Amino acid sequence: MTEHTKTDGLPGMDAPELPQVLERARPRNERMNTAKVECNACPVLCQISEGRSGACDRYANQAGVLVRVDPVVLLRKTMADGEAVLVPFAGRAADAGAGGQDAPAEQPAWSGDLLLTEEVFVTGVGSSTTYPDYKPAPFIVGSKVDGVDMVTVVTEGIFSYCSFKVKIDTDRFLGPEQANVRCKGEVVGHVTTAEYGSQMLSLGGVHHLTGGSKKEGRIANEMMQMLGNKQAVELTIDGGSQLVIQAGHAPIVNGVAEQRMRVGCGSAAIGIFARQFFGQADEVVVVDDHITGVLTEHQAGRCLDMKSSGIKMRGRKSTPGRYFQVANPGTGWGGTDIADPLSIIETWDEAVAWPGLRLLMTSTTGEHASWYVLDESLNPVEAEMPAEVRRIVDRIGENCEPSMTSVLFLGGAGGSLRAGVTENPVLLTRSIKNALVNVTCGGAPAYVWPGGGITVMADVLRMPDNSFGTVPTPAIVAPIEFSMRRSDYELLGGHMDQVRSLREVLERGAWHNDGAPESVSWLTLPSANPWPLGQPPLLG
Numbered sequence: 420m421t422e423h424t425k426t427d428g429l430p431g432m433d434a435p436e437l438p439q440v441l442e443r444a445r446p447r448n449e450r451m452n453t454a455k456v457e458c459n460a461c462p463v464l465c466q467i468s469e470g471r472s473g474a475c476d477r478y479a480n481q482a483g484v485l486v487r488v489d490p491v492v493l494l495r496k497t498m499a500d501g502e503a504v505l506v507p508f509a510g511r512a513a514d515a516g517a518g519g520q521d522a523p524a525e526q527p528a529w530s531g532d533l534l535l536t537e538e539v540f541v542t543g544v545g546s547s548t549t550y551p552d553y554k555p556a557p558f559i560v561g562s563k564v565d566g567v568d569m570v571t572v573v574t575e576g577i578f579s580y581c582s583f584k585v586k587i588d589t590d591r592f593l594g595p596e597q598a599n600v601r602c603k604g605e606v607v608g609h610v611t612t613a614e615y616g617s618q619m620l621s622l623g624g625v626h627h628l629t630g631g632s633k634k635e636g637r638i639a640n641e642m643m644q645m646l647g648n649k650q651a652v653e654l655t656i657d658g659g660s661q662l663v664i665q666a667g668h669a670p671i672v673n674g675v676a677e678q679r680m681r682v683g684c685g686s687a688a689i690g691i692f693a694r695q696f697f698g699q700a701d702e703v704v705v706v707d708d709h710i711t712g713v714l715t716e717h718q719a720g721r722c723l724d725m726k727s728s729g730i731k732m733r734g735r736k737s738t739p740g741r742y743f744q745v746a747n748p749g750t751g752w753g754g755t756d757i758a759d760p761l762s763i764i765e766t767w768d769e770a771v772a773w774p775g776l777r778l779l780m781t782s783t784t785g786e787h788a789s790w791y792v793l794d795e796s797l798n799p800v801e802a803e804m805p806a807e808v809r810r811i812v813d814r815i816g817e818n819c820e821p822s823m824t825s826v827l828f829l830g831g832a833g834g835s836l837r838a839g840v841t842e843n844p845v846l847l848t849r850s851i852k853n854a855l856v857n858v859t860c861g862g863a864p865a866y867v868w869p870g871g872g873i874t875v876m877a878d879v880l881r882m883p884d885n886s887f888g889t890v891p892t893p894a895i896v897a898p899i900e901f902s903m904r905r906s907d908y909e910l911l912g913g914h915m916d917q918v919r920s921l922r923e924v925l926e927r928g929a930w931h932n933d934g935a936p937e938s939v940s941w942l943t944l945p946s947a948n949p950w951p952l953g954q955p956p957l958l959g
Contacts, residue, residue, distance in 0.1 A: 456480040460548050461577055461890035474891045491558075492544035492883050492898075493925075494862045494951065539921060540951050541573050542862045543898025544886050548575045549839030555914040556839035561905060562921040564952045568905035570918055571952070572840045579894045581830035582623040583646050584876070586614065587662075587670045588680035588822040590708065590754030590783060593618045594659025601655045605638040606631070610656060616681045620654075622646065628893050640893035646826055647879050647887035647897070660750070666826035667880050673750065677822035681783035682815055685712035685753065686741045688783055691818075693719035695811045700779045702728035706745070706763065707783050708754035716740035728778075729771025733763045753782040760789055767797045779808055785816035825878065828860065828887075830897060832873035839914075840901055846911035847901065848873055855907045859951045861886045861898040875899070881948050902952055 455466045458478045465473035472479040472488060479488050539562075547557040558573035587593065593610060594600075600608040600620055608622035627639040646652050651665040663671035670677050682688055685707030696703045696714060703714040714720045715728045717740025734745035745763040749756025757763060760780040774795045781788040790808060791799035804812070837844030850856045851867055858865045858873070863881035868874040879886070888896035909915055 456485045489545040494540040555917040570908040571902040578830040585620040586825040592748035594656030599657045602642045605635045607639045679784040679819035682818040684710040706753035711742040729768030731765040788812045841912040843912040856903045
């Protein structure tokens, strides 16, 4: 069998003993080198030599023992302000970077003794998996919350059926709906339906991971891991734009960082600011790819008894003062392809319009704005914008939220996850739908979709850093936790003989581990996250 190993030595192999010991070396058959460890944490079944890690970089052979390289991450609430912080097990106390940097200093020794064990939550980050499905979850933790006996089942799931839904706050045209999204030339997703002020992408998914070529699956897997771990990803859209997206950061479209998310469509902007425009302009046009607004025709203008301007717009009139398809989608004014706003004006009604008419044209974000006055021939002539009008345009921009990229993980919890919880998986599904089980991802709240199965969705910004890994099958590895009353866990057929107290877990590690954590470091968790053992489930 081909050996799946890394060519470099495992980082941190000179560190103290790793706590995540999974199993002793054993040959698969007489042809396997007895010095190697077979890893069965995924279907690849790497045969790992001494001092090497497997193809996923998550498991390694240390002196004939299969170990989990990364630390297990715990959450703990502080006593001072109630915010949660991260407490990773020191899976490796030193880790030299790929560039040969000095390894960080070791964390101080830690005995695992915590006074407030009710304030600690074990996450699935770094916890190991249940594959090949017959094994109970690596951590099945018993704890008390307000005197109630609780159980949290903790694992890293191997997700082939998973994707990322990406919300990009911009009016810019990124690409036609259903267009392919590519990473390094390979199709990894598609453009989906736009939402209010945002463009939406669906990235990853089982058909890209397993349904295409090996290269497509590998690149989709890498892209998804980077995106989930809050790293920047470069994408191109067929017939559209080039993008750089990163969770929590402004998207970069064709090399330009976006600044603003529109306050509303053209019609909404007219309504919101109509009173402020009144008396300052005779006509206002808010240019928008979807609904361009015209003030004097709009109901808001009529309610203010504004005089008709006689403007004749291009596009398809929807209702008074609201126009569709005034231009093609693009990266210009209001998400259209225009650079000259006058191009969407067809003509002026000579019987209604008048010389000296004051016209403001602006985009939905206020990033583009021009001021015109009609001459004797009713031709708009650009002029210096009055200070009061400029103030209103600036207010439009002030009301625009910063442009940001939001990344949501969407995954289906299948056989290995459910079998790690119970011998009768359908009871777990029913218990979740009956609000008896709370589902979290790395301690972050997860929305459970309605309907059959366990389909969860979580904001990666609310999850710990580096929550996502990969296996070369290919598939994504992501943390998931199921928390419930101990009595309910017993009723759904849980692995009661594998329940370990929280104190025992902190002192000795998981049920299949062979060593205690040796140090601890502290990182801040987003304070918006509710405490995993005290929040109601987010059910569809």
